[in-house]
Amino acid sequence: MSSPLDLPETYLRAFSDFDSRNGGNHEITRADVYSFPQTWGDTSCGHGGIGGQSITQAQTHVFDAGEGWFVYQNGQHSYTVENPNDQFFNDLRDWNLVGEADYEGQYER
Secondary structure, three states, X not given: OOOHHHHHHXXXXXXXXXXHHOOOOOOHHHOEEEEEEEEEOOOOOOOOOOOOOOOEEEEEEEEEOOOOEEEEEXXXXXXXXXXXXXXHHHXXXXXXXXXXXXXXXXXXX
């Protein structure tokens, strides 16, 4: 289970991956970042696969640098939304984005 002490680690892991996916041209101050806790029904934290049957809270980070919205759950890249629709912004506002395993492009226009 994640704790507040894990926040810097998951953020830096997510930012490092985000930066590498975008050519390494971003300074930490150049991207809008949304960060919030999400509760998951198992320890896979939305990524699917084998996860223990335990309610788990993990940090979600969303980066917007003008080239799409990059969603990271528990420090791992989940998906990128290039042309977000209203449902994406509603779920972002409500701190309840779908996990990677359930993402089927429903946030794209």
